[in-house]
Amino acid sequence: MATRASGTPSKAAVYARISKDTEGVGAGVQRQVADCQNLAESLGWTVADTYIDNDLSAYTGKPRPEYARMLADLADGLVDGVLCYHMDRLTRRPKELEEFVEALDAAAVKHVRFVAGHTDIGTGDGLMMARVMGAFASHESASKTRRMERKWEQDALEGKPRRSGTRPFGYAADAVTLVPEEAAIIRQLVDRFLAGESTRSLCVWLKEEGVATTSGGNWQTSTLKQILTSGRIAGYREHRGVKVAKAVWEPIITEEQHRQVLAHVEARKRSGRRAPQRYLLSGMLRCGRCGNRLYSSARRDTRRYVCQAGPDHFGCGRLTVVADPVERLIADAVLHRLDSPQMADALAGKVSSDERTAVLSQALEEDEAQMQELAQAYAAKQIRMSDWLTAKKPIEERIENTRRQMDRMNGHTALARVAGQGQELRQQWAGLNLERQHAIVKTVLDHAVIRPMTPGVRKFDPNRVAPVWLV
Numbered sequence: 001m002a003t004r005a006s007g008t009p010s011k012a013a014v015y016a017r018i019s020k021d022t023e024g025v026g027a028g029v030q031r032q033v034a035d036c037q038n039l040a041e042s043l044g045w046t047v048a049d050t051y052i053d054n055d056l057s058a059y060t061g062k063p064r065p066e067y068a069r070m071l072a073d074l075a076d077g078l079v080d081g082v083l084c085y086h087m088d089r090l091t092r093r094p095k096e097l098e099e100f101v102e103a104l105d106a107a108a109v110k111h112v113r114f115v116a117g118h119t120d121i122g123t124g125d126g127l128m129m130a131r132v133m134g135a136f137a138s139h140e141s142a143s144k145t146r147r148m149e150r151k152w153e154q155d156a157l158e159g160k161p162r163r164s165g166t167r168p169f170g171y172a173a174d175a176v177t178l179v180p181e182e183a184a185i186i187r188q189l190v191d192r193f194l195a196g197e198s199t200r201s202l203c204v205w206l207k208e209e210g211v212a213t214t215s216g217g218n219w220q221t222s223t224l225k226q227i228l229t230s231g232r233i234a235g236y237r238e239h240r241g242v243k244v245a246k247a248v249w250e251p252i253i254t255e256e257q258h259r260q261v262l263a264h265v266e267a268r269k270r271s272g273r274r275a276p277q278r279y280l281l282s283g284m285l286r287c288g289r290c291g292n293r294l295y296s297s298a299r300r301d302t303r304r305y306v307c308q309a310g311p312d313h314f315g316c317g318r319l320t321v322v323a324d325p326v327e328r329l330i331a332d333a334v335l336h337r338l339d340s341p342q343m344a345d346a347l348a349g350k351v352s353s354d355e356r357t358a359v360l361s362q363a364l365e366e367d368e369a370q371m372q373e374l375a376q377a378y379a380a381k382q383i384r385m386s387d388w389l390t391a392k393k394p395i396e397e398r399i400e401n402t403r404r405q406m407d408r409m410n411g412h413t414a415l416a417r418v419a420g421q422g423q424e425l426r427q428q429w430a431g432l433n434l435e436r437q438h439a440i441v442k443t444v445l446d447h448a449v450i451r452p453m454t455p456g457v458r459k460f461d462p463n464r465v466a467p468v469w470l471v
């Protein structure tokens with residue numbers, strides 16, 4: 001279950017493109033991807049998939065299969081943010097920019113970031129960038145976009161395949177006809193995955209067997225996971241991440257197997273593997289001048305948290321603090337707090353959390369079932385599109401609300417495990433890994449504001465740190 005702040009992309013796309021103008025072709029694309037991944041990390045986004053197009057032809061209108069796949073994934077809700085090295089990697093002509101903005105609008109995705117580029121309106125590039133930014137900010141979507149969105153929704157509800165993108169593995173180019181050899185591979189992958197084999201090991205196996213992806217790229221665990229967990233292979237049509245209809249194509253695995261795969265993925269998630277953390281207070285510090293998030297940054301061997309300004313950040317860029325003393329101060333305060341009387345008070349009355357979680361998850365299940373019934377009623381033409389859209393709105397809100405509550409409950413459970421253990425944790429602290437330390441800090445600290453430096457004071461001043469406690 002997501003425990004991130006709402007609005008932070010949890011399945012971002014990294015898009016890179018090799019073209020004639022990229023210096024040192026291979027290295028160029030590696031750097032684009034690596035820089036995007038770093039940006040994702042600093043923003044706290046999770047990358048779900050990487051899309052790389054080889055666009056070496058001089059003809060700029062050449063189709064870009066991976067780009068098309070990304071747009072299709074946006075439409076299907078598999079992607080909720082886009083990272084790209086530079087505007088010029090993403091779109092090659094103004095018309096493509098329009099299409100990209102339309103696709104974003106239709107998918108209600110607003111998170112797009114570039115590693116490089118300027119918002120200087122004076123340059124042609126800056127102008128384009130400003131237009132994109134303007135389009136993201138605008139809440140009105142053009143009627144053309146709405147028509148497109150309806151068409152996509154209509155197709156989805158009728159169980160028809162989406163119209164663009166590379167063909168799905170296991171199916172021919174029409175996305176409906178089975179490719180028997182690939183279907184057999186999918187069945188084997190599912191069996192082995194359910195038997196406990198990791199996606200990494202399965203990717204290695206695919207490579208050894210010489211099995212190619214449909215876009216011709218290398219197998220990545222994210223791509224494989226997307227195939228294994230997709231409703232598509234179990235004969236469901238999904239739209240924006242929700243199963244909306246029985247598909248017109250033949251399933252490769254059974255519904256039962258599909259449910260088992262999802263349960264297996266969920267269980268692995270719960271067993272707790274997350275992206276490695278490099279800074280104890282990543283995402284938890286705010287600038288005392290402008291209120292924006294501070295980012296980790298190392299300069300000349302000194303780790304720091306800084307307020308970043310510039311095109312990809314919105315801070316004032318006028319505040320920096322050396323990481324070490326702040327981290328020591330906060331860790332110390334957290335450990336003290338865990339043993340404080342407030343903590344005992346905060347924990348009282350939260351014992352029945354298991355029971356509460358059960359109630360919440362049942363509510364969630366009922367709402368999700370209702371969503372599906374509605375979609376089916378629409379598909380069977382029992383209700384009109386407008387009624388369907390109106391009816392699903394309150395349910396979606398309820399689902400969102402329940403999810404938030406469940407996240408909070410998870411927080412309580414985590415706290416219950418460490419409350420009163422400050423003394424003990426202090427002795428082990430240095431030996432705990434960063435992820436564990438971060439998790440402990442997060443149980444009690446919402447964030448800390450770093451105040452501006454007092455002019456003339458060179459030494460670290462503890463008064464600059466103002467923690468805002470959760471409990």
Ligand SMILES: [Zn+2]
Pocket residue numbers: 287288289290291292307308315316317318319
């Ligand atoms: Zn600032």
